[in-house]
Amino acid sequence: MQPFRIWFEGADREAGTGAIRMEVAQHTVTRLENRLENTTRDAVRAGIDTLALWLAANWWRLRWEPSGTGPDWAMSHCLAAAGEGYVWPDLTLWSDGEAMWAQCGTTDCESGEPVRFLTAFSPTHFPVEAFETGVDTFMEKALDCLPGEWERTRAIREIWEAVKAEREDREATAHRKLEALLGHDPDEVPENTMRAMKQAVDDYGRGATAELAVAGRTGAVEYLQELRERAGGHAVPAHMAHLEAVRRQLSTGRDAMRLPWQRAEHAAGLVRSHESLAGDLLDDKTLAGMAGVGPDVLSAKGRAIKAPYSVAFRDPENPDRNRVFLGKAHSTQRRFYLARLIGDYLDGPADDRLLPATNTYTARQKFQRAFAQELLCPFEALKAFLAEETGVSDPDLLADYGDELLDEDVIQDAADHFAVGGRLITTKLVNKGILSRDVLPG
Numbered sequence: 001m002q003p004f005r006i007w008f009e010g011a012d013r014e015a016g017t018g019a020i021r022m023e024v025a026q027h028t029v030t031r032l033e034n035r036l037e038n039t040t041r042d043a044v045r046a047g048i049d050t051l052a053l054w055l056a057a058n059w060w061r062l063r064w065e066p067s068g069t070g071p072d073w074a075m076s077h078c079l080a081a082a083g084e085g086y087v088w089p090d091l092t093l094w095s096d097g098e099a100m101w102a103q104c105g106t107t108d109c110e111s112g113e114p115v116r117f118l119t120a121f122s123p124t125h126f127p128v129e130a131f132e133t134g135v136d137t138f139m140e141k142a143l144d145c146l147p148g149e150w151e152r153t154r155a156i157r158e159i160w161e162a163v164k165a166e167r168e169d170r171e172a173t174a175h176r177k178l179e180a181l182l183g184h185d186p187d188e189v190p191e192n193t194m195r196a197m198k199q200a201v202d203d204y205g206r207g208a209t210a211e212l213a214v215a216g217r218t219g220a221v222e223y224l225q226e227l228r229e230r231a232g233g234h235a236v237p238a239h240m241a242h243l244e245a246v247r248r249q250l251s252t253g254r255d256a257m258r259l260p261w262q263r264a265e266h267a268a269g270l271v272r273s274h275e276s277l278a279g280d281l282l283d284d285k286t287l288a289g290m291a292g293v294g295p296d297v298l299s300a301k302g303r304a305i306k307a308p309y310s311v312a313f314r315d316p317e318n319p320d321r322n323r324v325f326l327g328k329a330h331s332t333q334r335r336f337y338l339a340r341l342i343g344d345y346l347d348g349p350a351d352d353r354l355l356p357a358t359n360t361y362t363a364r365q366k367f368q369r370a371f372a373q374e375l376l377c378p379f380e381a382l383k384a385f386l387a388e389e390t391g392v393s394d395p396d397l398l399a400d401y402g403d404e405l406l407d408e409d410v411i412q413d414a415a416d417h418f419a420v421g422g423r424l425i426t427t428k429l430v431n432k433g434i435l436s437r438d439v440l441p442g
Contacts, residue, residue: 001026003130004100006138008048011145016152018145019043020051022089024102025124029089029117036114044115046086049152052142054082055135056159057185063128064180066214066362067094067101073183089117097210098260098363099125125259174206181213182220196221205352211365215309215358231311235323238312239292240345244320246270247346260363261431264370267346271375279381281418287335287376290342293324298334310337312345312355322355332421336372343371373428377418382428385414399434406435 001023008018021043022030030044055062061076068077075081079091090105102124107117139160146153166172178197179189189197197220200209216223250267258266272278275286288295307327315321324341326334337357344355347367357368383395390405392398398406406429408422415422429435 003126004134016049018048025126027119029091029104029119031118033116048142050084053156059163060176060180064177087115096363100128100131101125183217204354207349208352208354211356214360231325235325238322238324241320260367261370264367265374268371268374279378310357312341314353339372339375340368343368376420
């Protein structure tokens with residue numbers, strides 16, 4: 001089974017339909033039960049042209065736009081939106097920039113439809129190359145199969161040929177990617193918004209602007225203006241040059257096959273080794289010293305200005321000199337966001353003149369969060385602390401007790417010990433399989 005594959009058999013060329021089968025992230029998402037016939041099969045009889053049009057029209061957003069909400073996002077990312085009278089799997093696709101993600105649910109038994117899809121899985125990643133190849137192959141076969149004289153076929157071909165040409169053009173790709181990150185279909189971004197974003201590319205760099213686009217979405221112009229005024233006017237000097245050796249080590253040994261959290265934990269381990277910290281508590285003085293700011297920056301006394309972001313402005317003449325703005329009021333949050341900015345300094349694009357820590361879930365933001373978690377609260381040290389607190393003889397046995405033993409009081413004790421928020425401890429334990437995902441709010 002392949003990471004992403006779409007094909008069809010038994011095509012009715014005149015009707016434009018076929019028995020369509022889809023494999024996504026090692027799952028057959030088109031596996032279904034026909035309740036009228038009392039049978040199961042791995043393909044759905046549906047419109048080849050319908051699926052081809054949906055993929056072609058939404059290709060840029062599928063390829064680049066992160067997870068989101070709302071009906072507009074769903075129309076471009078949920079296969080059920082392809083519609084046109086056919087029943088489609090409850091499949092959702094999106095990207096974090098480095099990997100494609102998918103999730104799938106079974107369809108409702110009480111929907112009244114004779115067909116019920118059987119495959120369900122939680123969010124799962126697969127390579128973007130597999131997505132691109134899978135769509136390319138399907139589109140080629142679909143356009144070969146559909147009647148060339150159809151106006152609909154010509155329309156699909158026109159859209160798809162434009163997508164392919166733009167993918168081969170670096171500037172066109174950058175433009176379409178930016179539109180997708182802003183949450184828009186091609187050519188639907190207002191002119192003033194696109195001008196503001198292109199100015200941001202000149203001011204802050206292409207990578208940083210991509211992060212700001214996702215964070216601001218349709219309100220990106222206002223987001224940028226507020227960032228310039230609020231963060232730019234209250235940032236404090238910082239200097240991260242002593243971490244340059246770690247940054248170089250990470251950049252030369254960067255493994256593109258690793259997931260963001262895997263790279264992040266590796267990077268955090270290198271920094272702790274560089275600072276001779278082992279599993280010790282990272283106090284405010286040491287953390288602030290890593291960023292080249294005074295410890296008082298973490299206390300927020302007299303300087304707490306809330307914002308949905310924290311950023312570091314990089315001096316283009318001296319990239320190791322920064323100005324840092326932390327958009328959080330509580331000291332544990334400020335520690336977390338300063339650690340995120342350190343992580344972005346180490347792993348983010350070297351030519352970006354802004355290091356943004358936002359509330360989104362791009363690969364870059366995922367790296368920052370995982371780096372900050374492991375830097376402030378190393379997993380092995382956390383396990384050792386929890387084992388001692390709960391009387392478990394072997395830290396590796398904590399998962400056997402999980403939700404039953406690690407109650408709110410124990411979590412808070414761990415949070416106090418590592419000077420982090422309780423949500424960080426809980427999230428880390430969930431991600432490591434020690435707590436169930438049910439304990440997370442929402």
